Amino acid sequence: MDDLDTLYEAVRRGERRAAARLISQIEAGERAVAPLVRRLYQAGGATPVIGITGPPGAGKSTLADRLVGLWRQQGHSVAVLAVDPSSPLTGGALLGDRVRMGRHNADRGVFIRSMASRGCLGGLAGAAGDALIVLDAMGFGRILVETVGTGQNEIDILHHAGSVVIVQTPAGGDDVQAMKAGMLEIGDVFVVNKADLPGADRAVAQLRDSVAFRHHMAGPELWVPSVLKTQASDGSGVVALDAALSAHIAHFKDFPQAWARRQRLRAEGILVERLREILRERYRLGAAKPQRFACALDDVVARRADPYSAALALLGEGGLA
Amino acid sequence: MSEGAKIRCLLAMLGTDVHSKGIRTLAQILRDEGVEVIYLGEHNTAEGVVNAIITEDADVVGLSYSTATYLHYTGELMRKMRAENISEVPVMLGGLIHPEDEPELRALGVRGIFGPGATTRQILVFLAEATGKALPGLGGQ
Ligand SMILES: Nc1nc2c(ncn2[C@@H]2O[C@H](COP(=O)(O)OP(=O)(O)OP(=O)(O)O)[C@@H](O)[C@H]2O)c(=O)[nH]1
Numbered sequence: 059m060d061d062l063d064t065l066y067e068a069v070r071r072g073e074r075r076a077a078a079r080l081i082s083q084i085e086a087g088e089r090a091v092a093p094l095v096r097r098l099y100q101a102g103g104a105t106p107v108i109g110i111t112g113p114p115g116a117g118k119s120t121l122a123d124r125l126v127g128l129w130r131q132q133g134h135s136v137a138v139l140a141v142d143p144s145s146p147l148t149g150g151a152l153l154g155d156r157v158r159m160g161r162h163n164a165d166r167g168v169f170i171r172s173m174a175s176r177g178c179l180g181g182l183a184g185a186a187g188d189a190l191i192v193l194d195a196m197g198f199g200r201i202l203v204e205t206v207g208t209g210q211n212e213i214d215i216l217h218h219a220g221s222v223v224i225v226q227t228p229a230g231g232d233d234v235q236a237m238k239a240g241m242l243e244i245g246d247v248f249v250v251n252k253a254d255l256p257g258a259d260r261a262v263a264q265l266r267d268s269v270a271f272r273h274h275m276a277g278p279e280l281w282v283p284s285v286l287k288t289q290a291s292d293g294s295g296v297v298a299l300d301a302a303l304s305a306h307i308a309h310f311k312d313f314p315q316a317w318a319r320r321q322r323l324r325a326e327g328i329l330v331e332r333l334r335e336i337l338r339e340r341y342r343l344g345a346a347k348p349q350r351f352a353c354a355l356d357d358v359v360a361r362r363a364d365p366y367s368a369a370l371a372l373l374g375e376g377g378l379a
Numbered sequence: 380m381s382e383g384a385k386i387r388c389l390l391a392m393l394g395t396d397v398h399s400k401g402i403r404t405l406a407q408i409l410r411d412e413g414v415e416v417i418y419l420g421e422h423n424t425a426e427g428v429v430n431a432i433i434t435e436d437a438d439v440v441g442l443s444y445s446t447a448t449y450l451h452y453t454g455e456l457m458r459k460m461r462a463e464n465i466s467e468v469p470v471m472l473g474g475l476i477h478p479e480d481e482p483e484l485r486a487l488g489v490r491g492i493f494g495p496g497a498t499t500r501q502i503l504v505f506l507a508e509a510t511g512k513a514l515p516g517l518g519g520q
């Protein structure tokens with residue numbers, strides 16, 4: 059208990075080693091840290107969390123580097139959580155986002171953490187959510203999360219970020235198509251990066267059309283996403299991107315009810331995600347299962363119960379249904 | 380959890396050395412062996428690497444050199460690691476390391492030295508021993 063208090067205070071003071079170790083313990087699934095994570099969560103919620111997602115190679119890390127530079131100039135301390143996919147075959151990962159952010163390595167006002175998605179296919183489920191709780195409790199001025207958009211899991215980022223930046227490139231005509239499927243709903247700011255490549259203006263115009271179409275009946279409390287062009291490689295457009303993010307944060311200050319709704323939606327997403335994860339882990343093939351699971355299995359094998367009813371009954375006994 | 384104990388290995392080049400082919404190859408090999416590689420690329424300062432070791436909570440650090448500057452840069456890094464109380468994090472060196480410099484590097488605190496003739500298996504055995512975490516590719520460790 060004493061240890062817990064000490065660690066809690068250390069993280070709250072922003073002590074980097076304590077926080078970094080705690081994140082590793084979270085990644086390793088150490089149950090013992092759960093009470094600490096709970097306390098940190100209770101203390102958190104004050105730091106703006108900005109999510110950046112988009113297809114591989116779109117320039118997310120380069121943009122992140124530019125934003126971090128700008129925020130440092132503004133006097134904010136910054137945490138970056140950069141999530142990259144694990145290799146599904148070996149479980150290893152090559153976490154290379156830091157290469158683009160190298161100029162911040164020696165800056166103690168910037169805390170960069172790379173994370174492998176492990177089971178979560180580029181999504182933010184699992185340890186990343188709890189790592190964000192730790193970073194949030196450390197008292198940074200800004201938190202930035204980078205995840206690869208694989209077309210499926212971008213929705214996750216919405217649950218963890220107050221502002222979602224979706225990065226596209228002019229070359230991604232197909233991406234704009236794919237985005238219509240789901241990303242259009244979750245972006246607060248859309249960025250066409252690599253503005254130096256041909257087709258950037260066309261991509262911006264397309265995106266503006268799509269956004270306008272979705273929001274043509276928006277009331278004043280609804281945020282209408284910005285669409286911007288950037289060239290992360292030389293930094294142009296990044297000041298405008300930061301301004302759009304500030305406007306997004308300010309918008310929700312003006313409309314606290316809209317903010318509350320959004321917060322509730324976020325929390326719901328995270329809670330459901332957690333529920334799903336716990337069940338998947340608890341009942342995965344090969345996991346040690348309770349006696350009542352074996353009984354339910356017997357019933358299904360003997361056709362005394364159908365699988366759906368047996369599953370419902372199991373959930374009921376666990377207090378989950 | 381089955382994935383509980385992944386090795387987190389930070390790979391970097393210090394100073395002006397630009398021959399990153401070796402370390403990029405190693406990064407891929409290690410990923411394929413189940414290691415989580417935090418890749419910092421070239422042109423790092425000792426201070427930057429020390430900060431990254433801390434925030435990434437790296438289990439082990441690998442540096443690669445293709446020029447004779449390694450004694451200087453490694454010495455600086457080891458000093459800064461000591462100053463930050465992280466000298467228990469094992470450091471390994473790879474690249475064009477001259478055998479006659481090994482004693483001095485060891486005296487600086489370098490735990491693993493892998494010159495041009497080193498095999499992947501030697502590096503993996505070192506990683507498993509230095510971190511106390513298992514690697515699937517090494518069999519029942
Ligand atoms: N031409 C051009 N290239 C850029 C621009 N921004 C980034 N790049 C380049 O695009 C490549 C990928 O950039 P990253 O920032 O690593 O992209 P990412 O989206 O983080 O990539 P992943 O994390 O691997 O998905 C790098 O070679 C960058 O130098 C830009 O505005 N114009």
Ligand SMILES: [Mg+2]
Binds near residue numbers: 118119155204
């Ligand atoms: Mg990246």
